[in-house]
Amino acid sequence: MADIHTVAKEAGVSVATVSRVLNNHPSVSLKTRRKVEEVIEKLKYEPNMLGKSLRSSQSRLLLALIPNISNPFYAKVVSGIESVAKANRYNIMLCTTDSNPERELLYYDMVKKKLAEGLISIDPSSEFYEMLTTTNRYPVVICGEHVGNDHAPCVSIDNAKAAYKAVKHLIALGHRKIALVNSNIYTAGLRQQGYLKALEEHGIEVNPRWIAHADLNFENAQQDVRELLMTEDRPTAVFAVSDTIAISVLKAAKDLDIKVPEELVVSGFDNIDFSSVMNPTLTTISQPMFEMGSHSAAMLFKRIADRSAAIKNVILDHDLIIRESTMNY
Amino acid sequence: MADIHTVAKEAGVSVATVSRVLNNHPSVSLKTRRKVEEVIEKLKYEPNMLGKSLRSSQSRLLLALIPNISNPFYAKVVSGIESVAKANRYNIMLCTTDSNPERELLYYDMVKKKLAEGLISIDPSSEFYEMLTTTNRYPVVICGEHVGNDHAPCVSIDNAKAAYKAVKHLIALGHRKIALVNSNIYTAGLRQQGYLKALEEHGIEVNPRWIAHADLNFENAQQDVRELLMTEDRPTAVFAVSDTIAISVLKAAKDLDIKVPEELVVSGFDNIDFSSVMNPTLTTISQPMFEMGSHSAAMLFKRIADRSAAIKNVILDHDLIIRESTMNY
DNA sequence: CTGAAAGCGCTTACAG
DNA sequence: CTGAAAGCGCTTACAG
Structure with missing residues (x-):
């Protein structure tokens, strides 16, 4: 592969001039520029980024x-x-x-x-x-x-506030058995705060068995969620900290023959494209x-x-x- | 930011030795290595990749x-x-x-x-x-x-063959009004070949109005697909060249109150995770x-x-x- | 408008 | 086991 020296020699100029042509430096004469460009084309020269980045940091x-x-x-x-x-x-x-x-x-x-x-x-x-x-x-x-x-x-x-708003919505629908499905993303902690605050405000006691943890991967998440829905005293509402988890909830509910939203309401978080094409379509928090x-x-x-x-x-x-x-x- | 020379001077060795330590060269004495590592730690030295890559290409x-x-x-x-x-x-x-x-x-x-x-x-x-x-x-x-x-x-x-197989499956279900929803990915052409071959083998005439083209984006795709499903003489089966398009078909069908699979069967392509959590779940081609x-x-x-x-x-x-x-x- | 030369931060034969 | 020196492919004051 040709380097800047080869080009310079072939064009009969210095490497400085080739560099100037490469960087569109205005001081190069049209004639010189033309010649150098011709050689670059002919030799299929490609400037090495490593040299350039190293030099110009x-x-x-x-x-x-x-x-x-x-x-x-x-x-x-x-x-x-x-x-x-x-x-x-x-x-x-x-x-x-x-x-x-x-x-x-x-x-x-x-x-x-x-x-x-x-x-x-x-x-x-x-x-x-x-x-x-x-x-x-x-x-x-x-x-x-x-x-x-x-x-x-x-x-x-404001993740805590957004979660708070979503859970308030579930409460407003009349639900009191509201589960949280958490995950290992950092923001999940703040969303959990919002969930807890909403419950507290309405005097709803927190049921630790309704605080679940799910993987972000579909297959794993479905398994995680299924356990939550198969308990005797299962929740009637679920707030999931991510749409992908909420979609797993929809799927698990369908498999267990639990009707959404009649027997279980579900809210996600993120408003990903898929959330609007699900059946049923998914309630969620939209971030900009x-x-x-x-x-x-x-x-x-x-x-x-x-x-x-x-x-x-x-x-x-x-x-x-x-x-x-x-x-x- | 410290460079290799700073480290060398501080450690009282040459840059060659520092380089050797950096690259775990076995010839460095334990004592020298220790000292250099100490200085690297102390100076929080980070080797510059550009220099290294340039030199070692x-x-x-x-x-x-x-x-x-x-x-x-x-x-x-x-x-x-x-x-x-x-x-x-x-x-x-x-x-x-x-x-x-x-x-x-x-x-x-x-x-x-x-x-x-x-x-x-x-x-x-x-x-x-x-x-x-x-x-x-x-x-x-x-x-x-x-x-x-x-x-x-x-x-x-073998994309043509896979598409052929999917369309054969639709035909085997008794369908003859089979639409193709294409897109601008390169493989789409091959998948179209498979579609055409399957129709031809079964003496099904190709209806150009049933060959649609959809964007890979959900919102656009739904619009594209809706037109196909709203025609008087609409297809009873759809083969989409990608799952995301097929999911748009499911969504458009739902919006138009067309029951899947009773009034319309749909096959996608790719077997993305979402295809198995859709309602109904999506028939598709799985690639390894x-x-x-x-x-x-x-x-x-x-x-x-x-x-x-x-x-x-x-x-x-x-x-x-x-x-x-x-x-x- | 152009060139000679220094230098960006590394690695690696070569010599000892 | 270690160092002096050349060189990877560039850019950029400096001088003319």
Whole structure:
């Protein structure tokens, strides 16, 4: 593969001139430019990014960390990130972590090692989250959670309040046997707070057997949820901390011949695309996914430009979307 | 940020020695190693990957291109890729393309520019696909399609045959008014061939009005599909080239009060997780997603190791999975 | 408008 | 077991 020296020699100019042509430096004469471009074309020369990035110490590359690609929620957030990155002529690369701290660290290392200039972590694991808020020294933004400090600014909705609102809705429908299906994402804790607060406000005692924990994977989640629904004294309402879990609840209910919403009402969280095509369609909380992404990216760019900039956390609005799974008949 | 020289000076050794410690070179004395490690720790030194990659001309990084992250099908393929990459101590980065040739080229450029050593393209756009099969000079593997040549080896199932099998199944149920819902992925063409072949074999005339085209996005797809179902002489069976489209068909049918499977049977393609939690559950074609990914990665490594290696295309098995959406009542 | 030269942060024969 | 030095492929003041 040709390098910049080969091109320079072939074109009868210095490597400095080739570099200037490559970077559209205005000082190159049209004639020289033409000749160099011709040689570049002829030799099919491709500039080596490693040399360029090393020298200029910028890769114009950002990382977006997501737990998995199965949850369509993340797709929307990422497209928000991409739109801002594009406007700044940066590329973004997607990294799936499976909520595995080791893998998160691996990508964080790529920032340390200068392969990328910064990173946005969407729904980080609690371990990674802890690390970021205590020892982080690199450009990082957390998306989907709002506890934070100077080590890593955050973009999120008010998760506790959103959960509170969803559970209030279930209570308003007349339910008092309300289950929570939790998961291992960090925000789940805040959503649980909202759930507890709503119950407390209405004097509903918390039944520990109705606080379940489910995997984000469908097959596992269905098994987890089935146990909850098969108990003698089963709940009449379920609040799940994620739509994928709520969809597993719908499926498990169908398998157990429990009618939704007649015998069981269900609320999810996230408003993923699939939630509106389910049968019944799913009540859920809608987060401003695109905006969460674009805000995160904007904050990251601020941090990259000024490592000591004071960046305010951003809390965005959310909506309760009522659909068939909690319709009153 | 400290660099290798700072560490060397502080430890009272040469940069060569620091480098050796970094790379676990066995020739370093225990005492020296200890001292260097101490300084690395103290200075929180992080080796710069750009310098390392430039010098050693390997980044140990692979790219996996997927059209979008909304389709859970890709998640499984990617995890197959990751398992093989991990075994080779390579990292993989996910890139979403929206089936946009420009974006595909952008990531291809990262390979050209040495940021990554190779690339696996899952369901490439036809433009990108053409480019790869004619002018590609870099380590690339195509996943999801099997036409190919020496420029880019491929891993796939026999898409035409799988579609043929699915449509045969619809015919066996007694249907003759069978619609095809197509999309813009490259494999769609092959799946259409299978559809046509099955009809032809059974002397069923092709009705052009029953060959529809849908976007892979839910909202758009539902609109596209609705038109098909609202015609006077509507089909009684639908074969969709992707599960996400088939799910849109289920949703549109529900909205139009058309009972599935009683008044309309539906088959999808891909066997994504959601297909089994739909109501009714979705008949579909299952591809060996994980294996498709792991084979692709293995082929890519072969190509990286030997740029002129002859690599055979791989065609894997598939299964027709019959579920409620085509049950006979 | 163009070139010679220094340097980005590493690795690796080579010599001792 | 260790170091001096060359070099990976670029960019960018500096000088002319």
